[in-house]
Amino acid sequence: MATQKTILITGASQGIGAGLVNTFLERGYNVVATSRRITGSGRFREAGHLALVDGDIGEAATAAKVAQTAISRFGSIDALVNNAGLFLTKPFLEFTPDDMRKLSSTNIDGFIHLTQLAIKQMLAQKSGGSIVSITTSLADHPIAGVNASLSMVTKAASTPSRRALRWSSSRRRYG
Ligand SMILES: NC(=O)c1ccc[n+]([C@@H]2O[C@H](COP(=O)([O-])OP(=O)(O)OC[C@H]3O[C@@H](n4cnc5c(N)ncnc54)[C@H](OP(=O)(O)O)[C@@H]3O)[C@@H](O)[C@H]2O)c1
Numbered sequence: 325m326a327t328q329k330t331i332l333i334t335g336a337s338q339g340i341g342a343g344l345v346n347t348f349l350e351r352g353y354n355v356v357a358t359s360r361r362i363t364g365s366g367r368f369r370e371a372g373h374l375a376l377v378d379g380d381i382g383e384a385a386t387a388a389k390v391a392q393t394a395i396s397r398f399g400s401i402d403a404l405v406n407n408a409g410l411f412l413t414k415p416f417l418e419f420t421p422d423d424m425r426k427l428s429s430t431n432i433d434g435f436i437h438l439t440q441l442a443i444k445q446m447l448a449q450k451s452g453g454s455i456v457s458i459t460t461s462l463a464d465h466p467i468a469g470v471n472a473s474l475s476m477v478t479k480a481a482s483t484p485s486r487r488a489l490r491w492s493s494s495r496r497r498y499g
Contacts, residue, residue, distance in 0.1 A: 328373075330354040330398040332390055332442065334381050334434065335408030337365040340458065344405055349373060354398040358390050359408065373398075381408045382429030387437035391445060401445040406435045406457040409479065416473045424474055431478035457482040 331348050335341040336357035345357045345368065357368060358377040370376055375393050379386030394401045410430040412423055435457055446453035462472060463480035 328352065328354055328398070329402040330356065330394050330400045331403040331405065332356045332358070332394055332401060332438065333405045333407060334358050334390075334438065337362040337367055341405070341407040342367055344407065345374070353403075354394075356390055356394045356398070358386065380429070381434035381438065383433075384437045387434075387441055390438060391441040395445065400449055400451075401442050401453065402449075402451070403454045404438060404442040404456070406439065406455070406482065408434055409458065409460075411460075411472065411475050411479070413470065413472045413475065415471050419474045424478075427475060427478040431475075432481045435482045459483060 331353050333341055333344050333348070333355060336345050337359035341357070341359070345355050348355050352373075354373045354375075356375045356377060358379060358381065359365070360380050361378060362368065362376050363378050368374060368376060375397050377386070377390045377393055379389060381387065391401060408430060410427055412419075412427060414423075439455055439457075442453065442455060459479045459482060460476070462470060463476045463483065466472075466476065
């Protein structure tokens, strides 16, 4: 069993995700950092405890590559931060099917694919684990003038699913 814990961080090339990468490296974690263009972002370089994976998190193949990288390189998955997110603002009547497809892909599919793989690995390891999904306070507390209705539909999607996961049919506490 790996002695050093391994965390997966999505949306890691900038902003909150990049900050988390640095914080967990400083705390002695192995980190698998992913975004569509993380290797070209110039922010991080592959190193002993840091693996970088390029890919769209809405695609199952990206999630598979991230999970496989963690296991083959570091031997475990102990934590996941679902941080990658897309936020589009426009009046509700102007959202297009293509907008909705992009929002769903990043904010919902991206959450599901990697969370499933992380939970499977955590169950196999039998040592627990943590999964954090970053949403936004706007999902519960909309602000007049911030036209983000369909962004919020997709950002909020992980909240009820987290609650449902807490009490699955197998009575394990996933959430
Ligand atoms: N900043 C805020 O004020 C705020 C407020 C509320 C909630 N949040 C939430 O907090 C999280 C982080 O916010 P942030 O402001 O730090 O984000 P950000 O600066 O906009 O960065 C987004 C990150 O996600 C990656 N990304 C975007 N779409 C992706 C996709 N389809 N596949 C893979 N990676 C993708 C981007 O990298 P690539 O371009 O290389 O893919 C980037 O690393 C988001 O979920 C956001 O909704 C932020």
